[in-house]
Amino acid sequence: MSILYDLHSHSTASDGTLTPAALVRRAREQGVNVLALTDHDVTDGLEEARRAAHEAGLQLINGVEISVTWHGVTVHIVGLNFDPANASLQAGLAGLRKYRVWRGEEIARRLEKKGIPDALEGAKAFSNGQILSRTHFARFLVAQGHAKDMRKVFGKFLIHNRPGYVPGEWAMLADAVGWIRAAGGQAVIAHPARYRLSATRLRALIEDFMACGGEVLEVVSGSHSAGDVQGMAQYARRYELLVSQGSDYHGPEQSWLELGKMPPMPDGCTPVWTVWDTGQGASA
Numbered sequence: 001m002s003i004l005y006d007l008h009s010h011s012t013a014s015d016g017t018l019t020p021a022a023l024v025r026r027a028r029e030q031g032v033n034v035l036a037l038t039d040h041d042v043t044d045g046l047e048e049a050r051r052a053a054h055e056a057g058l059q060l061i062n063g064v065e066i067s068v069t070w071h072g073v074t075v076h077i078v079g080l081n082f083d084p085a086n087a088s089l090q091a092g093l094a095g096l097r098k099y100r101v102w103r104g105e106e107i108a109r110r111l112e113k114k115g116i117p118d119a120l121e122g123a124k125a126f127s128n129g130q131i132l133s134r135t136h137f138a139r140f141l142v143a144q145g146h147a148k149d150m151r152k153v154f155g156k157f158l159i160h161n162r163p164g165y166v167p168g169e170w171a172m173l174a175d176a177v178g179w180i181r182a183a184g185g186q187a188v189i190a191h192p193a194r195y196r197l198s199a200t201r202l203r204a205l206i207e208d209f210m211a212c213g214g215e216v217l218e219v220v221s222g223s224h225s226a227g228d229v230q231g232m233a234q235y236a237r238r239y240e241l242l243v244s245q246g247s248d249y250h251g252p253e254q255s256w257l258e259l260g261k262m263p264p265m266p267d268g269c270t271p272v273w274t275v276w277d278t279g280q281g282a283s284a
């Protein structure tokens, strides 16, 4: 029997639109056997997801997606299969959430200067968890008619050089990897092709990441093209990194993405789950 793994997904605990329980049920309906919930900078959804997973007959892997600033670039480091009660991990995540509070206020101040008042309250109305994300601002701005859809609203307001963009000061790479490892998990460079780094810079990121104890590259991602998947598989083989795969699902509104729907993993890659003792067997 082949086992379907989806090791990157979001719930209402961060910027997804399904509750952890609804996400788990949908994953099961889509044929996913092993799901990681990887909310941004928070692990609050894991408990509800675990209960739902037990009921649905699906295996839940503890996950998180940590915001990192590496040489001025925002990079996402996913943590998998760790102990969420670990104090060092939770202290690190709490620090990031504190920065998010200030950043949310700053985004709202900048939007106000552009004639868009009350964006902080507006964005918060779209958030159900402890964190405020650019995604929540984007949903508010679309609802207010400032742009037609999510892609356009990011392009107009929320990315580099746009009025609502605040340059991030997230965790250090070594700290994020260290927290995950302290909690007994594996660190993953999420969607590595999304950062648009030159080959030289991507190699530097991978080498820095490995020097801190990072072990995994997310080769298959819902946000990777077929070419990206092949390219990232080459890096994984060259550096002998383990590989991961995940849809990066945020909810049914993103109709082009679905839980468990991903291109196949290229040959010659060693999946991260082969080193787990999960009771699901070692092969995919």
Ligand code: AMP
Pocket (backbone or CB within 6 Å): 015, 040, 067, 132, 133, 134, 135, 150, 151, 154, 155, 250
């Ligand atoms: P934050 O961590 O608050 O800066 O928000 C980052 C999140 O915004 C990502 O995890 C995506 O879910 C979303 N996002 C970033 N860029 C875009 C984009 N161009 N279009 C749609 N969503 C985006």
Ligand code: MN
Pocket (backbone or CB within 6 Å): 010, 015, 040, 135, 250
């Ligand atoms: Mn997100």
Ligand code: MN
Pocket (backbone or CB within 6 Å): 065, 076, 190, 191
């Ligand atoms: Mn990400």
Ligand code: MN
Pocket (backbone or CB within 6 Å): 008, 009, 010, 065, 248
């Ligand atoms: Mn993600």
